[in-house]
Amino acid sequence: MKKYIRFDSVGGASGDMIFSALAALGADIPAIEKIINAFFPEHLHFRSDLASAAGLSGLRVTVHAEHHRHPDDSEWPDAQPDGHPHGHPRGHAPHVLPHAGGPQPTHAHAHRGLAEIEHLLSHAPLSDASRALAIDVFRKLAEAEAKIHGKTPDTVHFHEVGAWDSIADIVGSCLALEQLGASGVSCGPLPSGTGTLHCAHGEMPNPAPATLELLSGMTVTQTAEPFELVTPTGAALLRVWTHTLAPLPEETTVIRSAFGFGSRTLNGRPNVLRATLLTESAAAAAPIAPTAADLLVLETNLDDCNPEWLGALASDLLGRGASDVWFTPVIMKKGRPGTVLSVLADAACAASLRERIFRATTSFGIRFYPVQRETLARRFENVRTAWGDVPVKIGTLHGEEITASPEHDACAVLAKANNVTPRQVYEAAKQALKR
Numbered sequence: 291m292k293k294y295i296r297f298d299s300v301g302g303a304s305g306d307m308i309f310s311a312l313a314a315l316g317a318d319i320p321a322i323e324k325i326i327n328a329f330f331p332e333h334l335h336f337r338s339d340l341a342s343a344a345g346l347s348g349l350r351v352t353v354h355a356e357h358h359r360h361p362d363d364s365e366w367p368d369a370q371p372d373g374h375p376h377g378h379p380r381g382h383a384p385h386v387l388p389h390a391g392g393p394q395p396t397h398a399h400a401h402r403g404l405a406e407i408e409h410l411l412s413h414a415p416l417s418d419a420s421r422a423l424a425i426d427v428f429r430k431l432a433e434a435e436a437k438i439h440g441k442t443p444d445t446v447h448f449h450e451v452g453a454w455d456s457i458a459d460i461v462g463s464c465l466a467l468e469q470l471g472a473s474g475v476s477c478g479p480l481p482s483g484t485g486t487l488h489c490a491h492g493e494m495p496n497p498a499p500a501t502l503e504l505l506s507g508m509t510v511t512q513t514a515e516p517f518e519l520v521t522p523t524g525a526a527l528l529r530v531w532t533h534t535l536a537p538l539p540e541e542t543t544v545i546r547s548a549f550g551f552g553s554r555t556l557n558g559r560p561n562v563l564r565a566t567l568l569t570e571s572a573a574a575a576a577p578i579a580p581t582a583a584d585l586l587v588l589e590t591n592l593d594d595c596n597p598e599w600l601g602a603l604a605s606d607l608l609g610r611g612a613s614d615v616w617f618t619p620v621i622m623k624k625g626r627p628g629t630v631l632s633v634l635a636d637a638a639c640a641a642s643l644r645e646r647i648f649r650a651t652t653s654f655g656i657r658f659y660p661v662q663r664e665t666l667a668r669r670f671e672n673v674r675t676a677w678g679d680v681p682v683k684i685g686t687l688h689g690e691e692i693t694a695s696p697e698h699d700a701c702a703v704l705a706k707a708n709n710v711t712p713r714q715v716y717e718a719a720k721q722a723l724k725r
Contacts, residue, residue, distance in 0.1 A: 302519030305459030311550025348549030
């Protein structure tokens with residue numbers, strides 16, 4: 291049966307509080323730590339501590355860098371320092387403090403742009419689903435900052451949101467969501483703090499402008515707390531999840547609930563975020579036929595394009611909403627070897643993908659035509675192997691499970707960490723699914 295997660299906030303929602311709530315629900319934090327450390331320039335340690343307040347108990351997850359050092363430009367691809375002042379507490383809005391997650395040690399954070407972060411994530415050993423969600427969160431953050439500051443998303447440089455701990459919160463939360471097998475997310479009203487916040491540009495109203503932009507269309511409730519209760523990171527995660535994942539059915543069954551804690555003590559309420567794991571009701575889970583969808587295929591012939599650009603472009607297009615990307619070798623005019631770039635996409639994002647292809651390649655024209663696609667109903671299930679948990683994608687036809695595929699990226703990470711081959715992990719995951 292499909293699973294869903296519902297978030298209900300009492301004390302706010304920041305990246306670390308969301309991550310903590312998912313950990314309390316049962317996400318495997320050591321496995322997430324291992325995946326993130328496989329690609330991140332800093333070695334990070336994730337610590338889970340029991341927390342309690344107002345008769346409630348749960349978890350608080352914190353992220354620490356071992357032998358912390360500021361990653362220089364050689365460790366981050368295409369880094370472009372912008373020269374602005376550094377030093378904002380973890381989990382806060384760009385330029386803004388304090389927030390409900392609580393005070394954290396300040397570090398000299400690099401100001402990383404969207405391109406640098408997308409490059410890092412595009413080469414990370416993440417599943418396509420987690421990678422796309424994480425990139426979408428950073429893109430939403432960039433779009434909100436760009437609108438506030440009158441810039442374009444590609445020219446925005448994040449402050450602490452581009453630092454190691456905030457990236458860990460965002461990527462870790464997306465991985466946790468996948469581990470729990472959630473195909474959809476909903477969110478109750480989010481509390482809003484009062485008063486003003488001090489930032490690099492002086493005083494500004496609470497919530498911060500970027501947070502308010504990200505909360506557009508979402509329900510908020512006013513409180514008397516003089517803190518930043520919802521951060522841009524928290525708002526971006528919840529916005530992307532609630533707007534891009536499947537909506538919750540009308541009837542669900544509660545599996546369990548848990549609380550994620552922030553570290554700040556609020557004046558009149560516990561600083562907690564509740565996450566509830568739900569499953570669809572028996573009626574909603576009744577067998578359904580495979581779904582057919584109208585999509586577009588975008589194609590362009592390339593015979594003078596650097597192939598290194600194309601490898602990066604494939605990951606970029608998938609991160610921007612493409613359903614699939616593939617390359618076909620062809621012989622073009624004058625006997626020149628060339629490549630046909632093909633992209634399968636929903637019509638809603640086709641225009642933006644065409645623009646990206648024009649900007650990233652030497653193409654002078656892109657043809658596109660409608661196609662139909664029939665897909666199996668699918669869900670993810672975590673299975674345990676001797677080397678760790680592996681998410682497995684399961685496809686069903688008329689209610690019958692007919693295919694299952696362990697996620698290669700997860701197999702590769704576990705294989706590298708345990709000195710075995712990805713095939714060994716893959717086959718162990720298949721066997722575990724049968725038990």
